[in-house]
Each structure stands twice: as structure tokens, then as C-alpha cells.
Amino acid sequence: MATSVRNPVWNRDELTLALDLYVKTVGNPTGADFALVDQLSNTLNKMHRLSGVTGAETLRNRNGVYLKVMNFRRFDPAYLNQGKVGMQRGNRLEAVLWAEYDGKARDLAIDAEAITRAVNGADEAKVAKLPPAEPYEGEEGGVIIRLHKRYERDPKLVREKRKAAIEAGSLACEVCGFDFEAAYGKLGSGYIEVHHTRPVHTLKKGAKTKLGDLAVLCANCHRMAHRTPLPLSIDALKQIVLSKEEL
Ligand SMILES: [Zn+2]
Ligand SMILES: [Zn+2]
Numbered sequence: 001m002a003t004s005v006r007n008p009v010w011n012r013d014e015l016t017l018a019l020d021l022y023v024k025t026v027g028n029p030t031g032a033d034f035a036l037v038d039q040l041s042n043t044l045n046k047m048h049r050l051s052g053v054t055g056a057e058t059l060r061n062r063n064g065v066y067l068k069v070m071n072f073r074r075f076d077p078a079y080l081n082q083g084k085v086g087m088q089r090g091n092r093l094e095a096v097l098w099a100e101y102d103g104k105a106r107d108l109a110i111d112a113e114a115i116t117r118a119v120n121g122a123d124e125a126k127v128a129k130l131p132p133a134e135p136y137e138g139e140e141g142g143v144i145i146r147l148h149k150r151y152e153r154d155p156k157l158v159r160e161k162r163k164a165a166i167e168a169g170s171l172a173c174e175v176c177g178f179d180f181e182a183a184y185g186k187l188g189s190g191y192i193e194v195h196h197t198r199p200v201h202t203l204k205k206g207a208k209t210k211l212g213d214l215a216v217l218c219a220n221c222h223r224m225a226h227r228t229p230l231p232l233s234i235d236a237l238k239q240i241v242l243s244k245e246e247l
Helices: 011-022 034-048 062-075 090-102 107-119 124-129 143-151 155-167 182-190 220-226 232-246
Strands: 193-196 214-217
Touching: 011 107, 034 107, 034 124, 062 090, 090 107, 090 193, 090 220, 107 155, 143 182, 155 182, 193 220, 193 232, 214 220, 220 232
Parallel strands: none
Antiparallel strands: 193 214
């Protein structure tokens, strides 16, 4: 008996791309637009492979992608004003994204481009060798951030950055000055987290990460850096910590 594999629910990044395609095809992909549907299908399949997600053979195929794109009709006044009713089934996130990007087609296009670049620019063989990054709270489905965090856990980079920091005199957090060895003694010796200060999707394909693009942060500052949709800069974090102290 064949076992049925369920396909994962559409995540935020995927729906962002679907909504972008909906807007770009003015809510009605026809003819040549199917090349775009196929492109999106390929991108989404790669996104899932990068995340180690498997699904049925139908996973994000042309038909599934088309239906998902058309699902946005149920929010579209241009469609509803014709007295038509869109498909009523869909996930809550679709409504959230529609509201978020309503009247902001440019923001949508920029975000969609960033996601597409992060996925298409990722080297699957290389990513497969990186340690997995556990998702932080509220981060479900953020492929850019997940990739970003996997890149920054690359053991070779971490080793090199730690070495450079020690040679420069200190393994203390660049934002708050926390020093694991000072706080935990031998247990904390040599421990620090490495953070990419440049979001992964801004890097050119195949570009090597420079040590100067990396910062050493304590676990708390690192989490705070990732609390915003795009990682905060070290200066921005320092500012926050400083102004807090002056209160
Ligand atoms: Zn810190
Ligand atoms: Zn980071």
C-alpha cells in the first residue's frame, strides 16, 4: 500500500512569493505567465530542499502554485466588485499578508526579490553540510533568516572569527561586553557566537564571507539582533543597550 506523504502548509515566505505573483499578473495569470508559475514552483521546491522538508510528488507543482496564487482573489476588491466570490478556503496567513502589503506593491516586490535571491543563490550542497539552525520563537518559515543562521554556524567561519577575535585581544560580546569566561570561568572559556552583519540575501552568489562582516556576540545580544525581520546592525544594538542604560 502506498503511504501518503502530506505536503507542508505554505509558510510566510512562500505566500509572499505567491502574493507577489498574484499582483504581478494582475490576479489572472494566463499564457506566458505560466512560465512565472513554473519558476515559482522551482523556487519553492528548492526552498523546501534547503530546509530539508520533503513532501509528496505534488509538492508545490504548477497546479498547486497556480491555485495558491489565485486563492488571493478572495481579498481582491477588483475581483469582488464584479460580484464574484473567490475560493473561501485558505490559511489565515494569506489574509495577514494581503493586509500587510495592501497598497505596498513596491515593498512586496522588494521582499519577494530578497526571498527569491536567498533561495536561488543558495548552494544546496554547501547548505546541506551546515549544522541546522533551531528556529527562534516566532520565526517559523523565514527562509532568509534560517539560511542566514545556518551560514553563520559554518564551523570553519566560526573558528576563524574566534581566532581573529582572540588575536585582537578579546572574546567579549561586541555589543554589551559580556565575556563568557569571566562569567563562567573554565566552562565559558572560548565560547562566543558569531553573527553575520550582512543579511545573506545581500551577498552576491558565490561571494566569500569576509571576517569583517562577522561580529562576535553573546547569546542574548545575538537573539536580540535576530528579533527584527532583518538582523539589526551592531551599532543599532549598541545604541539600544546604551540608551537603556541612560534611562
Ligand atoms: Zn552581548
Ligand atoms: Zn546572527
